[in-house]
Amino acid sequence: MRELLRDKVYLRYWLAVVISFLGDGIVKVTVIYVAADVTDSPALFIAAVVIAQLLPSGVLGAFIGPLVDRMSPRLLLVGADIARMVVVLAMIFAVNSAWLLLLLIFLEGLGKAVFETARMAAIPKVVGQHSIPAAIALFQSTVQALNLAGPLLGGFLILVAGVKLSFVVNAASFVVSALLLGSIAVLKTATVTASGPGQYWSSLHTGVTGVLGIRSLRLVAWAMVPVMLAIGLFTTNVNTQLLAGFDLPAFEFGLAQAMLGGGAVIGAFLGPTLVRRVSLTGLLAGAVALFAVSLLVLWPIDDRWPGSGLAVVCSWCALAGLAMSLVQVPVANILLRDLPEELRGRGIALLNAVMINFSIVGVLVGGVVANAVGAAASIILTGLLLLPPAVVLMVRSRHERRPAQAADTEVGALR
Template identity: 55%
Template sequence: MLELLKDRTYIRYWLSVVSSFLGDAITKITLIYVVATETGNPVLYVSLVVIAQLLPSGVLGAFVGPLADRIPARLLMVGSDLIRAVLALAMITVRDQPLLLLVLVLLSGVGKAVFETARITAIPLVVRGHSIPTAVALFQSTNHTLNLVGPALGGLLLAIGSVTAVFVIDAATFVISAVLLGSMAVLREVPVPGPDSGRESYWRSLRTGIGGVLAVPSLRFLAVVLVPVMLALGLFTTNLNSQLLAVFDLKPLDFGLSQAAFGAGSIAGALTGPPMVRRFSDRKLLIGSIVLFGVSLLLLDPTGRLRDSLGVSVVLVWCLVAGLGSGLFQVPVANTLLSDLPEALRGRGVGLLNALMVNFTILGVVLGGVAADLIGIAHSIILTGALLLPAAALLALHSLRGARRAGTAAGPATADSEVAR
């Protein structure tokens, strides 16, 4: 990781992403504050803001992929940042008009969908000569840190300044990101085209990209893995705050410490991922991280029983372990995606699998609310953990059978290669 941090190209790229991510985090908390305090139906509009921020990545993610395979990442990322800067400033004028504000939020979400696809696609260009898992871990840990710091900073800015000032600062973070990215020559490279890409229409390129991605065994396995895990993460995300506030009845300070513990666990999981990727295969680490996350959800039951005698410390430990499992899972996912995707399909593969992750996370959020109403908040979390473990066992069995079939068909050398994946 120290070698990456000494690379000036990577540092410039990392700082640009930090600035853009920080703008996203500040925007999120500011928009929630605005609709919660300046509309007649805060519950409805807060929900609509969250959906408007997530929906474009789920709906449009796969459709951005062909563009990322044809257009330099620099153009897509800089354009996305500048458009979002303009939208942030436009939000100042419509802050008291919730419907127009939601339209701007939705358009900003479209910009983020484009930015994220191009950002992930560009990572192999930026980290040439360095370890992709290490770069992924640094990005993931940075993202988790900003998810903690960003809302707190946004809240502080709202407390000492004004909503208008926060939107201006938000726009400035996107401009800073655009300037840094625009100065990077490596991002000006045109993506390597496939043999027929010059003659393909957009829609044919999209279809062939999806087929090409799913033709890679490790990526097909990854797509299957993402379905149950993203559902579980969505459900857990929905019910975590309710569990801490409504069930454990934590005081504000303890609630903040619990959120920090979960964030610290996520950061630790991301940072321990690279050495584990070098020791284990991506597939083994994927399955192991699912087991860890599932077990952490099951541990909610003894956590609830021990809380009365041990106090909030046991809740902090539980949040730390849950964060560790969720953070660790993301490293082999990103490493498999970036390492195994053919270069000509990288944009389409990133867009497709990112859309898969977002859509099933949203579905998990919806199911989380339904499950909490039907069986209770704690029981819904524990049940999710109980369902993840047999899912992980089935995935492990499927992987083992695939390795044995490969060994039977092509001999020991091929079998060893399949097991390594």
């Protein structure tokens, strides 16, 4: 990963994404802070903000793919940053209207959906095929760190400068990102040169059939349905478990949350080494199994709390964060390895839409299940539901290795 950061082109690309992600974190925490003053139901509004940011990627994500394949990545990335700058500046005049803020956060989420799809599709253009695992690992570890730093920076800006200036700084971050991305010449060319408005729907249809025609991508799409449901359920109920189930005070709750993020960072850094040593399907199977185990071990921990101690709870959080992060490593590598260049934007957008939609379903279902059986029981049941897909993936990974082993045997016999 150090070699990537020595590359001046990649360094500009990486810095632009870091600054853009910081902007996303600042706007999210600022809108949530404003919501506490302009609504009578801040908890409900916070949930609506989270869904409004995710909904564009889920509902509209698949329709972004043809644009990514047919247009310059530089144009899309810079355009998404500039559009979000305008949206964020508009929030300054909407601080007294919860519904207008919600609409603007939806538009900001739409800009992020375009940015994210174009960003991931552009990785091979910037780093080349041989450096994809290292680039993915660096971005995942960076994103996990920014998930902590963005809200912290947003809260600090609100404290020292106020809400309106926080929005101004946020808008400026998108401008800096746009300037950095606009200076990268390798992002100028589009993947597909086909043109004409009448070809959009044909391009969308070709993308769907093309992606589903690739066996490894069908497997990823199928496997990620229960995994994203589980992640949504866990994300919804882990805070309830920490605060109500374990009854953690503020500092210990923050420590447990930090351990979730720390585990995720470790998982991202382990990614390149594991990709080199384990097949991608085998790594996905192992990561899903580890995630299932991390949820199931809550059973003895919850029964023995507080006798098990804070260290055990923090270790559990770190294990869950590690497992969730490791799941993303093989998925991203399979996408960028097996998607043909002409389908890359549509494939990433389609599979990303599938994952986000089921994550949203998991978030919504998680609250209902927790109310019915309790947060701890819902997390443990989620772990049980992940065991069958983990077993199927393990069996599939063994079948994938057999042809390669047979080929090696035949070569040895010929010698």
